[in-house]
Amino acid sequence: MIDGGDVLLGFVAAAIRVATPLVLAALGEAVVERGGVINLGVEGSMLAGALAAALGATWGGPWAGFAAGGAAGLAVAGVFAAVAIGARADQIITGTAVTLGAVGLTGAVYRATLGTAAAGLTIPTFGAGPLGQGAPTWLALLLAPLTWWLLFRTRFGLQLRAAGEGREEAEAMGVPVRRVRALAVLAGGMLAGWGGAALVLAQVGSFAERMTAGRGFIAIAIVVLGRWHPVGVLVAGLLFGAATALQFLFQAMGLAVPYQLFLMFPYVLTLLALARGVGGVRAPAELGRNA
Amino acid sequence: MPRLVRALALPALSLVVGLAALAAGLALAGYDAGAGLAALGRGAFGSTFAFTAGTLTRAIPLILIGLGFALALRAGALNVGAEGQFYAGAVAATAVGVALPALPGPAAAPAVLAAGALAGAAWIALPVVLRVRFGVLEAISTLLLNFVAEAFVSLMVTGPLQEAQRIYPQSDPIARGAWLPFLPGTRVHAGLVVALAMAVLLHVVFARTRWGFRLLVTGAGPRAAAVSGRIDTRRAVATALLGSGALAGLAGAAEVAGVSHALYPNLSPGYGFTGIAVALLAGGRPLAIVATGVLFGALDSGAAAMQREAGIPAVAVFVAEAVIILAVLIAGALARRDARAEAPEPA
Numbered sequence: 001m002i003d004g005g006d007v008l009l010g011f012v013a014a015a016i017r018v019a020t021p022l023v024l025a026a027l028g029e030a031v032v033e034r035g036g037v038i039n040l041g042v043e044g045s046m047l048a049g050a051l052a053a054a055l056g057a058t059w060g061g062p063w064a065g066f067a068a069g070g071a072a073g074l075a076v077a078g079v080f081a082a083v084a085i086g087a088r089a090d091q092i093i094t095g096t097a098v099t100l101g102a103v104g105l106t107g108a109v110y111r112a113t114l115g116t117a118a119a120g121l122t123i124p125t126f127g128a129g130p131l132g133q134g135a136p137t138w139l140a141l142l143l144a145p146l147t148w149w150l151l152f153r154t155r156f157g158l159q160l161r162a163a164g165e166g167r168e169e170a171e172a173m174g175v176p177v178r179r180v181r182a183l184a185v186l187a188g189g190m191l192a193g194w195g196g197a198a199l200v201l202a203q204v205g206s207f208a209e210r211m212t213a214g215r216g217f218i219a220i221a222i223v224v225l226g227r228w229h230p231v232g233v234l235v236a237g238l239l240f241g242a243a244t245a246l247q248f249l250f251q252a253m254g255l256a257v258p259y260q261l262f263l264m265f266p267y268v269l270t271l272l273a274l275a276r277g278v279g280g281v282r283a284p285a286e287l288g289r290n291a
Numbered sequence: 292m293p294r295l296v297r298a299l300a301l302p303a304l305s306l307v308v309g310l311a312a313l314a315a316g317l318a319l320a321g322y323d324a325g326a327g328l329a330a331l332g333r334g335a336f337g338s339t340f341a342f343t344a345g346t347l348t349r350a351i352p353l354i355l356i357g358l359g360f361a362l363a364l365r366a367g368a369l370n371v372g373a374e375g376q377f378y379a380g381a382v383a384a385t386a387v388g389v390a391l392p393a394l395p396g397p398a399a400a401p402a403v404l405a406a407g408a409l410a411g412a413a414w415i416a417l418p419v420v421l422r423v424r425f426g427v428l429e430a431i432s433t434l435l436l437n438f439v440a441e442a443f444v445s446l447m448v449t450g451p452l453q454e455a456q457r458i459y460p461q462s463d464p465i466a467r468g469a470w471l472p473f474l475p476g477t478r479v480h481a482g483l484v485v486a487l488a489m490a491v492l493l494h495v496v497f498a499r500t501r502w503g504f505r506l507l508v509t510g511a512g513p514r515a516a517a518v519s520g521r522i523d524t525r526r527a528v529a530t531a532l533l534g535s536g537a538l539a540g541l542a543g544a545a546e547v548a549g550v551s552h553a554l555y556p557n558l559s560p561g562y563g564f565t566g567i568a569v570a571l572l573a574g575g576r577p578l579a580i581v582a583t584g585v586l587f588g589a590l591d592s593g594a595a596a597m598q599r600e601a602g603i604p605a606v607a608v609f610v611a612e613a614v615i616i617l618a619v620l621i622a623g624a625l626a627r628r629d630a631r632a633e634a635p636e637p638a
Binding site: 089093094096097100103109112113213214217218220221260264270274 | 316317320321322369371417421424425427428430431432434435436437438439441442443445446449450561564567568571603604606607608609610611612613614616617620621623624625627
């Protein structure tokens with residue numbers, strides 16, 4: 001007989017663990033979208049971050065891996081920034097291409113380097129009980145208020161939001177629109193890379209091809225559900241973590257439901273969130289428009 | 292003909308840049324790039340068999356999906372969910388093909404293909420509603436449904452559509468009468484004719500029909516649509532997206548009826564995303580999509596050979612495809628900048 005309390009604590013712990021990579025990536029994307037840019041390359045940044053974390057952790061320990069993950073995510077975002085902001089190309093298509101390239105590159109590099117060797121990678125945990133979570137979780141909790149401060153209490157945040165609400169007006173006021181957007185995209189890429197690193201180091205323990213499985217796209221939906229606000233993003237990310245963790249709970253309760261339904265669940269929830277979220281709050285006016 | 296030269300120069304240059312990036316990436320990752328590219332060439336063009344059973348056969352879904360992407364793009368919409376619509380089409384085609392063995396010969400294959408096209412349109416219906424009613428970016432909603440489709444296929448081949456022995460995660464073969472035959476003297480199935488017919492059809496739609504004109508005006512922006520008057524842009528976007536989904540669904544059905552003859556997970560090696568590159572490299576022009584479809588069919592077919600012969604993961608070819616898309620985007624952006632510099636702003 002399974003103790004109900006243990007199951008519930010396990011559920012909470014799993015929800016937070018699963019939410020961490022999503023929250024990290026979504027916080028970054030929230031900053032990007034506040035500037036009027038939508039970056040579908042987040043998925044590619046996460047994937048590159050995941051592989052770099054696995055490689056870095058294998059060679060230099062978990063902290064080196066985590067740093068490498070952020071750097072790889074930033075590098076992938078740099079490609080997006082160069083094409084979508086530098087050359088003013090379509091943001092959606094650029095982001096899709098960047099993700100496609102990251103899938104190919106990580107697949108090739110993974111088989112050339114790690115193969116199936118590396119497994120059981122971990123990063124130190126802090127806290128106890130369901131709050132005994134890996135360092136990335138605590139970083140995400142720290143970054144949520146920090147992102148709020150950046151967006152709403154700094155000159156950079158003001159310039160970024162101005163760029164996101166009206167590019168021409170912002171430019172007329174002397175805001176370097178493309179520079180603040182590019183900086184936001186790079187920062188967002190680093191956070192997405194950390195999200196990928198968290199997936200490897202604090203959740204799965206190894207890298208697998210295409211292991212992010214659309215988490216970058218879910219992060220974009222979380223930004224919408226969280227209404228482009230860091231605190232909202234944190235809450236929405238935890239909600240998604242809980243939706244995914246439900247499958248562990250159901251398994252523990254012995255409910256025989258095909259596992260594929262659980263695989264579908266977060267995506268369907270995201271679609272519903274998109275319809276609801278957009279109905280409630282307005283997106284940044286310049287979102288997705290080419291500068 | 293400087294115009295023709297310029298039109299061909301961009302795709303050719305993008306292709307060279309893409310292949311160079313692939314070679315550089317392979318060398319950096321420690322592979323023998325020369326051997327890899329040689330295997331890629333052999334797998335694409337090395338023999339009549341390789342060209343028809345490999346390159347042309349893979350070009351069929353790419354042409355159809357590329358046409359679908361171009362159709363939506365014409366109205367300014369982005370369907371990045373062709374992978375999911377492809378799978379929806381494959382599931383429906385399999386369901387019909389398995390269930391109707393008594394169907395008379397000549398009607399079987401068209402019924403299977405029609406089921407696939409309908410399922411593809413049905414799979415994109417929700418993003419269409421979300422876009423038209425709630426203003427949800429179709430690029431995100433169609434993308435998310437790709438993951439639902441993968442899980443859906445997995446559910447089907449372990450559930451309702453699993454083969455009779457109930458051992459393997461795949462379906463029973465569809466009725467023999469629904470198989471698309473090889474074109475005489477080749478190893479490529481009749482889906483190629485369907486793809487070519489669709490390209491011609493779309494060319495005519497774009498060039499000669501009122502619907503094609505409405506799509507163009509809608510894609511040109513709300514101001515153009517208002518100026519032209521009486522253009523229901525929401526309707527134009529909705530019909531373009533539904534047609535786009537139907538073409539991707541048709542691609543899935545043709546793959547089942549012409550190649551796999553049964554439903555498997557991983558039926559598509561990423562056709563839905565490669566199709567975007569196919570359409571972009573052709574500048575969204577239907578007849579040019581036939582050419583770029585064959586080109587990317589060659590890349591895909593070559594990638595499989597690269598994995599077989601040189602031990603290089605086929606997924607690496609995505610790097611070349613991504614670089615080609617980015618090169619086309621950058622070249623297009625530069626061309627727009629030149630055009631702006633040459634022509635003064637209209638008052």
